[in-house]
Amino acid sequence: MSGDVGLRDAVAVIGVGETEYSKRSGQSPVALAVEASLAAAEDAGIDIRDVDGFLPYASGITTEDMMANLSLRQVTFAPTIRMGGASAVAGLLYAALALRAGLASYILLLRARNGSSGPRVGDRRSTGAGEEFKEDFELPYGLNTPGQRYALMCRHHMHRYGTTREQLGAVALAHRAHANANPTALMYERTLTMEQYLTARPIAEPYHLFDCCLESDGGAAVILTTPDRARDARRPSVLVGGVAEGHPQSADSLLGRDDFLEIGLTTAASRAWAMAGLGPSDMDAAMVYDCFTFQTIQQLEEAGFCPRGEGGAFVEDGAIGPGGRFPVNTHGGLLSQAHILGLNHVVEATRQLRGECGDRQLARCDAVAVTGWGDLGDGALAILHR
Amino acid sequence: MSGDVGLRDAVAVIGVGETEYSKRSGQSPVALAVEASLAAAEDAGIDIRDVDGFLPYASGITTEDMMANLSLRQVTFAPTIRMGGASAVAGLLYAALALRAGLASYILLLRARNGSSGPRVGDRRSTGAGEEFKEDFELPYGLNTPGQRYALMCRHHMHRYGTTREQLGAVALAHRAHANANPTALMYERTLTMEQYLTARPIAEPYHLFDCCLESDGGAAVILTTPDRARDARRPSVLVGGVAEGHPQSADSLLGRDDFLEIGLTTAASRAWAMAGLGPSDMDAAMVYDCFTFQTIQQLEEAGFCPRGEGGAFVEDGAIGPGGRFPVNTHGGLLSQAHILGLNHVVEATRQLRGECGDRQLARCDAVAVTGWGDLGDGALAILHR
Numbered sequence: 001m002s003g004d005v006g007l008r009d010a011v012a013v014i015g016v017g018e019t020e021y022s023k024r025s026g027q028s029p030v031a032l033a034v035e036a037s038l039a040a041a042e043d044a045g046i047d048i049r050d051v052d053g054f055l056p057y058a059s060g061i062t063t064e065d066m067m068a069n070l071s072l073r074q075v076t077f078a079p080t081i082r083m084g085g086a087s088a089v090a091g092l093l094y095a096a097l098a099l100r101a102g103l104a105s106y107i108l109l110l111r112a113r114n115g116s117s118g119p120r121v122g123d124r125r126s127t128g129a130g131e132e133f134k135e136d137f138e139l140p141y142g143l144n145t146p147g148q149r150y151a152l153m154c155r156h157h158m159h160r161y162g163t164t165r166e167q168l169g170a171v172a173l174a175h176r177a178h179a180n181a182n183p184t185a186l187m188y189e190r191t192l193t194m195e196q197y198l199t200a201r202p203i204a205e206p207y208h209l210f211d212c213c214l215e216s217d218g219g220a221a222v223i224l225t226t227p228d229r230a231r232d233a234r235r236p237s238v239l240v241g242g243v244a245e246g247h248p249q250s251a252d253s254l255l256g257r258d259d260f261l262e263i264g265l266t267t268a269a270s271r272a273w274a275m276a277g278l279g280p281s282d283m284d285a286a287m288v289y290d291c292f293t294f295q296t297i298q299q300l301e302e303a304g305f306c307p308r309g310e311g312g313a314f315v316e317d318g319a320i321g322p323g324g325r326f327p328v329n330t331h332g333g334l335l336s337q338a339h340i341l342g343l344n345h346v347v348e349a350t351r352q353l354r355g356e357c358g359d360r361q362l363a364r365c366d367a368v369a370v371t372g373w374g375d376l377g378d379g380a381l382a383i384l385h386r
Numbered sequence: 387m388s389g390d391v392g393l394r395d396a397v398a399v400i401g402v403g404e405t406e407y408s409k410r411s412g413q414s415p416v417a418l419a420v421e422a423s424l425a426a427a428e429d430a431g432i433d434i435r436d437v438d439g440f441l442p443y444a445s446g447i448t449t450e451d452m453m454a455n456l457s458l459r460q461v462t463f464a465p466t467i468r469m470g471g472a473s474a475v476a477g478l479l480y481a482a483l484a485l486r487a488g489l490a491s492y493i494l495l496l497r498a499r500n501g502s503s504g505p506r507v508g509d510r511r512s513t514g515a516g517e518e519f520k521e522d523f524e525l526p527y528g529l530n531t532p533g534q535r536y537a538l539m540c541r542h543h544m545h546r547y548g549t550t551r552e553q554l555g556a557v558a559l560a561h562r563a564h565a566n567a568n569p570t571a572l573m574y575e576r577t578l579t580m581e582q583y584l585t586a587r588p589i590a591e592p593y594h595l596f597d598c599c600l601e602s603d604g605g606a607a608v609i610l611t612t613p614d615r616a617r618d619a620r621r622p623s624v625l626v627g628g629v630a631e632g633h634p635q636s637a638d639s640l641l642g643r644d645d646f647l648e649i650g651l652t653t654a655a656s657r658a659w660a661m662a663g664l665g666p667s668d669m670d671a672a673m674v675y676d677c678f679t680f681q682t683i684q685q686l687e688e689a690g691f692c693p694r695g696e697g698g699a700f701v702e703d704g705a706i707g708p709g710g711r712f713p714v715n716t717h718g719g720l721l722s723q724a725h726i727l728g729l730n731h732v733v734e735a736t737r738q739l740r741g742e743c744g745d746r747q748l749a750r751c752d753a754v755a756v757t758g759w760g761d762l763g764d765g766a767l768a769i770l771h772r
Contacts, residue, residue, distance in 0.1 A: 007487055058444075058466065064761070067635050074653055075633040079480060080444065080468040094465060097483040101393055247461040249453050267460060375450070 008275050010096040011240040012230035013384070015044025015223035016347040021186055021338035024117040025217035032219035033061045033112035034069050040221035045234030046106060051223070053077040053104030055091040057111055057341065058084075066108065077104040083245065084374025085289055086264065088343040090245040092382045095224040105225060111343040112219030120215060121146060146291065147204040147212055149254065149376055154206055154294035156260045160309070163297065165206060167312035169197040171293040172210040172335060174321035179332025181322060181360040186214055187336040211293040213334035220343040222350070236386070238353045241367070242276025243382040244268040254376060264379025265371055266302045273304070276383040280304045283383075284365045285326070285352060287345035289373040290333040296320075299371045300328070303381055322360065330360050342372045349384045394661050396482040397626040398616035399770065401430025401609035402733040407572055407724035410503040411603035418605035419447045419498035420455050426607035431620030432492060437609070439463040439490030441477040443497055443727065444470075452494065463490040469631065470760025471675055472650065474729040476631040478768045481610040491611060497729040498605030506601060507532060532677065533590040533598055535640065535762055540592055540680035542646045546695070549683065551592060553698035555583040557679040558596040558721060560707035565718025567708060567746040572600055573722040597679040599720035606729040608736070622772070624739045627753070628662025629768040630654040640762060650765030651757055652688045659690070662769040666690045669769075670751045671712070671738060673731035675759040676719040682706075685757045686714070689767055708746065716746050728758045735770045 017039025019025070019032050027035075041048040048070050054063050056078065063078045077098045081087040088111060095107045115121070134143075143149060157163050176192035179185035192210060200209035230237035246268030249257060273279050280303065288303075290296040297311035305326070306314040314320075320328035331337045331348035338344060349368040351357050367385040403425025405411070405418050413421075427434040434456050440449050442464065449464045463484045467473040474497060481493045501507070520529075529535060543549050562578035565571035578596060586595035616623035632654030635643060659665050666689065674689075676682040683697035691712070692700040700706075706714035717723045717734035724730060735754040737743050753771040 056468065058468075063468075063633055063764075067633065072635075076631065076653075076657070078469075078631070078633060079465040082442065082444075082449075082466040083464070093489075097487055097489075101483055101486070103479075103483075245462065245464070247449055247453065247464060249458075267462075271462070378449075 007096040007100060007243070008241055008277065009227060009239045010100045011092055011224050012227045012237040013222055013240070013346070013350045014225055014230050014233035014235070014237050015040040015046070016350050017043055017221045018184065018344070018347060019219045021184060021216050021218040021340070023186070023216065025114055029112045029114055029118070030061060030065050030069055032217070033066065033110055036112060036219035036221035037066070037070055037108060037110060040223045043235065044223040046223065049073055051106045051108045053095070053098055053107030055094060055107060055109045056080050057087060058082040061110060061112055066110070077107065083372070083378040083380065085291060085342045086245065086372035086374035086378045086380045088341055088346055089243070089370055089372030089380035089382045092224070092240050093243045093245055093380070096240060096243060099224070099226045105229065107224040109222040109224060109343065110219070111341045113341070114217040115339050116215040116217050145204070147207055150292045150295060151204040151207045152254055153260060153298065154292065157294060157298065158206065161312065163312035165198060166194065167297070167316055168206070168211055168293040169194050170315045170317070171296045171320070172197050174315065174318060174324065175290060175329055175333045175335040177321045178330050178360060179336035182331050182337060185332035185337040186216055187332060207292060213291050213339050214336070216338035218338050218340055220340045220347050222343065222346055236354055238350045238384050238386060241278060241383040241385050242272040242274070243380065244271035244275065245380045248377040261298065261308065263298070263302055263373065263377045265299055265373065265381055268379050268381050269303045272381040272383060278367060278383055280369070283367050283369045285330060285362055286328050286369040286371070287349050288328050288333070288371045289342045289345065290329055290335050291373060293335070295373060296328065299373065303369060303371060327362060330357065330362065345370050353384060353386050393482040393486060394627055394663065395613060395625045396486045397478055397610050398613045398623040399608055399626070399732070399736045400611055400616050400619035400621070400623050401426040401432070402736050403429055403607045404570065404730070404733060405605045407570060407602050407604040407726070409572070409602060411500055415498045415500055415504070416447060416451050416455055418603070419452065419496055422498060422605035422607035423452070423456055423494060423496060426609045429621065430609040432609065435459055437492045437494045439481070439484055439493035441480060441493060441495045442466050443473060444468040447496060447498055452496070463493065469758070469764040469766065471677060471728045472631065472758035472760035472764045472766045474727055474732055475629070475756055475758030475766035475768045478610070478626050479629045479631055479766070482626060482629060485610070485612045491615065493610040495608040495610060495729065496605070497727045499727070500603040501725050502601040502603050531590070533593055536678045536681060537590040537593045538640055539646060539684065540678065543680060543684065544592065547698065549680070549698035551584065552580065553683070553702055554592070554597055554679040555580050556701045556703070557682045557706070558583050560701065560704060560710065561676065561715055561719045561721040563707045564716050564746060565722035568717050568723060571718035571723040572602055573718060593678060599677050599725050600722070602724040604724050604726055606726045606733050608729065608732055622740055624736045624770050624772060627664060627769040627771050628658040628660070629766065630657035630661065631766045634763040647684060647694065649684070649688055649759065649763045651685055651759065651767055654765050654767050655689045658767040658769060664753060664769055666755070669753050669755045671716060671748055672714050672755040672757070673735050674714050674719070674757045675728045675731065676715055676721050677759060679721070681759060682714065685759065689755060689757060713748060716743065716748065731756050739770060739772050
């Protein structure tokens with residue numbers, strides 16, 4: 001199957017919106033969703049009621065909620081992409097399909113949650129349909145939370161390639177330094193040193209506190225349309241040059257995975273790069289789904305920014321921090337801005353490409369890679385450019 | 387937005403497979419899914435491992451399940467269409483998008499459940515994310531199960547248009563008569579008279595026992611590919627001429643719906659007909675998502691087979707039964723074959739178009755309309771033809 005599937009530049013991002021990110025929103029997820037959506041429509045210069053496509057999150061706000069609460073007139077396209085945290089980026093692929101086929105004109109991609117004040121990930125030990133293997137093989141052995149599962153991949157990489165805790169720390173510190181330049185980040189005013197990183201309390205070895213993403217409340221929204229319609233938008237639009245999704249075998253478990261480090265991104269990357277006609281060396285920055293420090297390293301490897309095994313060295317010495325060789329997650333990411341299921345990464349890429357990032361604006365920003373990661377391996381890569 | 391979106395005949399149905407339909411399968415849903423999938427691949431003449439696209443059901447078998455249990459090598463397209471019972475038909479739209487764009491080569495559309503021996507619909511009074519209105523406005527008033535909600539639409543139609551219980555009964559009897567000619571139908575050996583229909587125990591007025599679909603165990607699967615690839619398939623392929631989805635306001639509740647009888651199908655229909663370049667009068671039969679008797683009538687109206695309010699007369703006197711003017715659900719449908727979430731309707735349309743239906747084969751069958759209905763109003767229409 002060719003990577004060039006005729007979807008290059010089929011989608012324009014014309015509006016982005018965010019609520020305040022906090023530990024306690026005091027609002028329902030629907031209210032957060034409405035606020036973010038209206039902000040994105042305002043940013044795009046469209047009437048929110050012109051939205052006729054919607055990309056809901058599997059366990060969040062429904063199409064019906066948005067139709068009712070935003071007074072949408074008609075929705076003609078509304079698939080749920082059940083790829084966990086990869087869904088925000090994979091959503092760009094579905095938008096490309098629908099826009100290219102004329103199935104919808106303005107598509108709303110939305111995430112809103114009270115991930116801090118509401119139900120916490122890992123709270124429930126129950127498993128969903130088709131996850132009986134967890135009941136049988138994981139929960140009885142104490143493998144309950146994402147941190148525990150992701151830590152196993154990290155440990156494997158450390159053992160095999162000599163990746164160190166200090167290299168993981170370099171990821172945490174880079175994200176924190178980015179967040180310290182971003183007033184919307186939860187960690188805007190809180191600095192982090194390597195000593196603090198190394199001495200923080202353990203969560204699931206080798207992960208300690210600062211290896212783990214934040215729990216946060218908030219919402220983000222993105223409005224997508226065709227490049228033709230984007231010409232009328234209020235702001236310069238950003239195009240999706242290439243985008244692809246990938247599913248590894250055993251995406252929701254490490255059991256039965258032939259290659260412990262292969263993820264959906266591993267196979268998605270080459271297709272997304274081919275579609276865009278661009279490669280890693282053409283990127284000015286990357287927004288990487290940083291659920292945990294090592295997973296940032298792993299995705300930089302699997303997306304092709306460095307060979308597998310060399311990610312630890314790639315992130316050392318502030319290379320991915322502010323002013324570094326290759327900035328990653330200039331908003332602070334899930335680790336230090338907020339956990340909005342990766343849609344905040346799409347928002348940040350858009351803002352950087354538009355040159356709206358103030359103190360943290362990259363001097364040069366023509367193209368940005370955005371990755372998504374869901375469950376324990378579903379992945380997506382999008383290449384956004386001006 | 388034009389209905390002709392360039393997706394006409396983008397999808398070929400090349401394989402269909404079903405398990406036995408029963409009240410107690412004695413197998414897990416995953417095992418049923420595997421059996422149906424392998425049967426569909428055998429029917430199509432492909433290796434199941436060539437499947438690289440998967441259309442899962444929101445609350446069923448996951449992509450990971452199928453990758454693991456069918457040894458799929460790579461899945462590059464796997465959206466969940468969260469439209470309840472409309473998802474099977476809407477899935478044909480997503481297949482069209484992916485196949486036209488080259489995102490996948492062979493797409494598996496699958497449903498498997500133990501709807502009789504496993505969890506029953508309406509068992510749980512709990513509500514999902516974004517369904518707080520049910521907690522507030524429906525459950526406290528006893529509006530708990532699909533039958534109760536759908537009955538309200540039926541009562542409205544009876545009041546407004548004079549639709550009678552005998553007309554609802556005509557739907558039940560037609561389905562049962564079809565099932566009596568279909569050995570795979572749960573009700574194959576059980577006839578139904580109008581007197582039995584009228585005197586059956588009430589479920590949710592005006593619905594009595596035989597107005598309601600079956601609870602059943604079983605699985606069905608369909609393999610979809612491009613018309614080009616379909617030329618190598620084992621059987622004559624069936625094309626999807628047109629397909630569209632629609633979402634009414636307040637899809638999951640009757641509260642706040644301006645038009646009590648408008649459903650997703652109301653807006654989807656004109657787009658699907660335009661895409662196919664065909665209309666209701668070109669159809670030789672229809673497979674209608676018959677969750678309840680009246681909803682069959684309602685969809686015949688909203689899809690354009692007769693004007694709104696005239697559906698009761700349309701179905702009278704065996705008109706939609708075997709040998710009738712316009713056969714509907716020749717397999718027996720959800721009412722008398724099995725409730726496989728409407729995918730059995732796609733299977734039956736395919737088999738009729740291939741001329742494989744034995745005693746129940748239609749004399750002439752060049753084009754068949756298939757509808758889907760989910761939640762309390764999401765809808766889809768597909769036009770399948772030879």
